Amino acid sequence: MQTSNPLPNTASQTMQTVAIEVTNEHRAEVQRRAYSLPVTIGRGGTCDIQLDPDNRAISRVHVEIVEEGGRTILYNRASNANATRVERRGLQPGERVELHPGYSIGVFDYTLKLLEPARIGIAVADRHDLTVSKEFHLVPGSAIIAYESPGGLVVEAAASLSEVKTEGLGGNLTVLFYYDGDEPTFAILANPAQEQVLLDRGLIRQNALYLRPFDTIEFGTTRIEVLNVGQASIVCDNPGCRVVNAVDAGSHCRLCGTPLNIGGPTLRQRRI
Numbered sequence: 724m725q726t727s728n729p730l731p732n733t734a735s736q737t738m739q740t741v742a743i744e745v746t747n748e749h750r751a752e753v754q755r756r757a758y759s760l761p762v763t764i765g766r767g768g769t770c771d772i773q774l775d776p777d778n779r780a781i782s783r784v785h786v787e788i789v790e791e792g793g794r795t796i797l798y799n800r801a802s803n804a805n806a807t808r809v810e811r812r813g814l815q816p817g818e819r820v821e822l823h824p825g826y827s828i829g830v831f832d833y834t835l836k837l838l839e840p841a842r843i844g845i846a847v848a849d850r851h852d853l854t855v856s857k858e859f860h861l862v863p864g865s866a867i868i869a870y871e872s873p874g875g876l877v878v879e880a881a882a883s884l885s886e887v888k889t890e891g892l893g894g895n896l897t898v899l900f901y902y903d904g905d906e907p908t909f910a911i912l913a914n915p916a917q918e919q920v921l922l923d924r925g926l927i928r929q930n931a932l933y934l935r936p937f938d939t940i941e942f943g944t945t946r947i948e949v950l951n952v953g954q955a956s957i958v959c960d961n962p963g964c965r966v967v968n969a970v971d972a973g974s975h976c977r978l979c980g981t982p983l984n985i986g987g988p989t990l991r992q993r994r995i
């Protein structure tokens with residue numbers, strides 16, 4: 724299947740991502756996000772995770788997390804001994820340590836914890852031509868809000884459910900994806916014009932439901948596909964269906980039974 728894949732980014736199937744929770748003990752800040760490796764952490768503005776830019780004891784690039792042979796490796800780039808801690812043990816400059824979910828990394832008053840990797844992501848696409856414009860990982864604890872605006876759909880990721888700001892959105896269709904506790908969930912926060920919101924072509928009548936991989940949600944000109952991180956997907960060719968399917972779950976659409984055109988243009992090797 725992979726050898727006949729016409730799309731160029733087959734390597735993305737093995738691309739490793741990590742979810743990191745950053746806590747600052749003095750500022751009572753917590754943020755959680757998913758990152759594709761490599762991830763740079765330091766006080767420099769070009770770092771993926773920027774720590775306090777005014778703290779000169781933190782190096783511009785203090786720590787790098789890289790993928791090596793399927794393993795997640797922390798490379799300590801701090802120039803002073805014990806300026807980085809992994810599981811409370813101070814590291815030497817240049818030291819490399821393999822990381823596992825649950826490990827914590829200490830840099831001054833910051834604690835960075837490796838979370839269980841995100842298993843679910845959402846892809847935001849155009850409902851008519853199926854072009855994907857944005858992709859997000861749904862990290863446990865995090866939330867993604869999407870609302871219609873005159874300029875198009877706005878999608879914002881929040882580090883936690885409590886950070887989602889809903890003031891001023893009452894006039895627009897607003898939906899929320901969140902992962903709080905065990906189950907990833909979809910909720911319709913506001914729908915003043917009573918627009919149709921569809922799940923797998925069926926009207927959603929409740930305000931919240933649990934998400935499952937390959938759910939296909941549509942409203943207005945927007946289509947949102949729920950995906951398993953790292954798993955290829957394919958869109959059903961039946962023009963009256965077009966839900967997204969797992970490539971390896973079978974050769975026919977899970978909803979309408981149309982044969983899936985594996986190797987055709989709607990096969991998606993996502994970067995998600």
Ligand SMILES: [Zn+2]
Nearest residue numbers: 959964976979
């Ligand atoms: Zn179908």
